[in-house]
Amino acid sequence: xxxxxxxxxxxxxxxxxxxxxxxxxxxxxxxxxxxxxxxxxxxxxxxxxxxxxxxxxxxxxxxxxxxxxxxxxxxxxxxxxxxxxxxxxxxxxxxxxxxxxxxxxxxxxxxxxxxxxxxx
Amino acid sequence: xxxxxxxxxxxxxxxxxxxxxxxxxxxxxxxxxxxxxxxxxxxxxxxxxxxxxxxxxxxxxxxxxxxxxxxxxxxxxxxxxxxxxxxxxxxxxxxxxxxxxxxxxxxxxxxxxxxxxxxx
DNA sequence: CATGATACATACTTTGGGGTAAGTACTTGT
DNA sequence: ACAAGTACTTACCCCAAAGTATGTATCATG
Numbered sequence: 273x274x275x276x277x278x279x280x281x282x283x284x285x286x287x288x289x290x291x292x293x294x295x296x297x298x299x300x301x302x303x304x305x306x307x308x309x310x311x312x313x314x315x316x317x318x319x320x321x322x323x324x325x326x327x328x329x330x331x332x333x334x335x336x337x338x339x340x341x342x343x344x345x346x347x348x349x350x351x352x353x354x355x356x357x358x359x360x361x362x363x364x365x366x367x368x369x370x371x372x373x374x375x376x377x378x379x380x381x382x383x384x385x386x387x388x389x390x391x392x
Numbered sequence: 393x394x395x396x397x398x399x400x401x402x403x404x405x406x407x408x409x410x411x412x413x414x415x416x417x418x419x420x421x422x423x424x425x426x427x428x429x430x431x432x433x434x435x436x437x438x439x440x441x442x443x444x445x446x447x448x449x450x451x452x453x454x455x456x457x458x459x460x461x462x463x464x465x466x467x468x469x470x471x472x473x474x475x476x477x478x479x480x481x482x483x484x485x486x487x488x489x490x491x492x493x494x495x496x497x498x499x500x501x502x503x504x505x506x507x508x509x510x511x512x
Numbered sequence: 513c514a515t516g517a518t519a520c521a522t523a524c525t526t527t528g529g530g531g532t533a534a535g536t537a538c539t540t541g542t
Numbered sequence: 543a544c545a546a547g548t549a550c551t552t553a554c555c556c557c558a559a560a561g562t563a564t565g566t567a568t569c570a571t572g
Contacts, residue, residue, distance in 0.1 A: 297503040306530095337549080455561075479568085
């Protein structure tokens with residue numbers, strides 16, 4: 273009885289993990305280097321694309337727009353485009369996105385505690 | 393004035409993000425497909441290596457041991473090896489690791505809510 | 513004497529996320 | 543006429559995380 277190979281499980285696993293593991297579900301939504309930072313920037317008020325760019329100068333335009341698209345697809349942020357020229361596009365947190373903020377605060381608290389912990 | 397290039401920023405960014413962003417700090421500790429699942433398995437009691445393997449049959453031994461090593465290095469789990477043969481090794485959550493459990497529960501709650509949300 | 517169980521280790525390959533760099537389309541300012 | 547600002551898009555590359563497969567050392571059991 274040879275092992276049965278079931279079609280490269282790399283992406284399969286990801287789906288499975290997301291189904292079984294809610295933590296992975298969250299990670300997939302707010303994971304990646306930039307998404308939490310973007311969410312943090314939008315925690316209070318909506319911001320224009322260019323405002324975000326200036327608020328996070330280290331990010332490339334590609335990554336910014338890519339992250340924003342993903343956040344929008346996962347409807348954590350809402351994109352509002354006024355059909356004027358030059359374009360005027362604002363991004364803001366959706367209800368789901370807003371509910372993420374206290375969660376991120378908890379993560380921050382844990383991070384502070386953990387980084388200050390002394391091991392015996 | 394040409395742009396100044398500051399030594400391939402890929403790993404630099406990661407470090408910077410971790411310093412500035414506590415969420416990223418958390419992600420780096422419990423990110424990856426397997427770590428949250430392992431922590432979940434250990435949330436109540438310690439488990440042997442082989443118990444973990446059987447509890448998460450889809451994981452490969454390489455990934456299991458790798459994740460465990462990283463969790464140990466970040467001292468979220470504690471490895472206890474009895475010098476007998478056959479080897480008897482148990483893994484359990486450290487204090488830091490245990491404090492992660494309520495955080496993960498919050499993530500789970502958000503995940504449930506979010507996945508059940510209807511978009512208008 | 514070979515198989516299975518214990519708990520790993522290690523070489524090799526794949527793949528997708530992130531980075532670099534450049535282009536697009538349209539208008540205002542000088 | 544040309545730079546600058548708006549908000550993107552696209553082609554290409556690189557690397558680290560994850561996966562595949564196999565090896566190791568010891569003992570018990572059939």
